[in-house]
Amino acid sequence: MTETSIPAPRRGVPLWAQIIVWVFLVGLLVIVALGLQRRQQGTVQPGQVIENFTLPLYSGYEVDGKSEIHFADLRGKVVVINVWASWCKPCEQEAADLQQAWAEYEPSGQVVFLGVDYVDTEPEARVYLKKFGITYPNGPDLATRITQYFRITGVPETYFVDQDGVLRYVKIGPFSSIDEIRAQIDPLLE
Amino acid sequence: MYKPKLLQITNYQLLVVILLALAIALTTRAVSAQGPTPTDDEVNRVAKQLYCPVCESTPLDACPTEACRQWRDLIRTMLAEGRSEEEIKQYFVEHYGVRVLAEPPNRLATYLIPAIAILLGAVLLFRGFHIWMKPSATRAATEPEQTSAPDPYIARLEEELKKQK
Incomplete structure (x- = not known):
């Protein structure tokens, strides 16, 4: 008994072409799925240790003469990270409350506020900061590195980080009052 | 005189x-x-090469949001300062990330790596399918010979059926 090889009849689309098309489609689906997963993940979640990042500061907002601030250097302090933009109308609702809260907590030296300016232009940002009399350290989110790390869903968003660098609370949207800000900071100081 | x-x-x-x-x-x-003020067309020529991260899928020249209006104003200011298109695009990349560009930077790797990855995947799959399909093709080729071989049970069964008819 001998095996005879019968040549397969030729069809319209060669197998290699079909495979390339399928590989391409599967690759595309994987990319879409990863994008959707990232979107559904939302912001970084409370309990997560926040990695170090560097915020360059606008001139006039330097800290101890330094033109940038490293998050890792703030260990031992409560850090309030507020993401804002001058084109963001809801940000204006909370701007005065944030500044008032900063004025209250700054003398203690236990709390640091950071303003992260998202996708903004410096001239407009400066007008905004001046309009609301904001004095806490503020700077642009260069190449959106910080906001990509936090996976922000929009602006404003505020992140409360404790003395150990652990994220404790995320506020999506503007604060309705200064009491809402105090309610997040005070327990972290106890 | x-x-x-x-x-x-x-x-x-x-x-x-x-x-x-x-x-x-x-x-x-x-x-x-x-210092002549650049026209809207001049501004839009640069703006349409950029995308604001706030408004996905909308080129900067067509985006109606306040953020994009600010960006267009910035482009106008930079053009008035005499900066070139490339310099402006570079500024936006440095400040807002490479994703603001409508087209990725002209790096060979940007186009080559996905193409190579797809081709490599296709070749691997092709070889995989080829190996997987080979035994079945051989079996298909040998099956007629096996069925043509006389099976005593079937032969007896057929005989019995013929007798009943």
Whole structure:
């Protein structure tokens, strides 16, 4: 008994072409799925240790003469990270409350506020900061590195980080009052 | 030859006035060449090569949001300062990330790596399928011979059926 090889009849689309098309489609689906997963993940979640990042500061907002601030250097302090933009109308609702809260907590030296300016232009940002009399350290989110790390869903968003660098609370949207800000900071100081 | 003193002074003054006028004209020309306000078309020519991260899938020249209006104003300012398109795009990449570009930077790797990955995947799958399908093809080729071989049970069964008819 001998095996005879019968040549397969030729069809319209060669197998290699079909495979390339399928590989391409599967690759595309994987990319879409990863994008959707990232979107559904939302912001970084409370309990997560926040990695170090560097915020360059606008001139006039330097800290101890330094033109940038490293998050890792703030260990031992409560850090309030507020993401804002001058084109963001809801940000204006909370701007005065944030500044008032900063004025209250700054003398203690236990709390640091950071303003992260998202996708903004410096001239407009400066007008905004001046309009609301904001004095806490503020700077642009260069190449959106910080906001990509936090996976922000929009602006404003505020992140409360404790003395150990652990994220404790995320506020999506503007604060309705200064009491809402105090309610997040005070327990972290106890 | 006598020249009245008044006329000599007038000539000197005339020379000074001409020199001053020339200097002013040259200065004015230099300033006006640096600072004409760019037109909307000039701004949009740069803007349509950029995308604001806030408004996904909408090119900057067509985006109606406040954020994009600010970006267009910034482009206008930079064009008025005499910056080139490339310099402006570079500024936006540095400040807002490479994703603001409508087209990725012209790096060979940007296009080559996905193409190579797809081709490599296809080749691997092709080889996989080829190996997987080979035994079945051989079996298919040998099956007719196996069925043509006389099976005593089937032969007996067929005989019994013929008898019943």
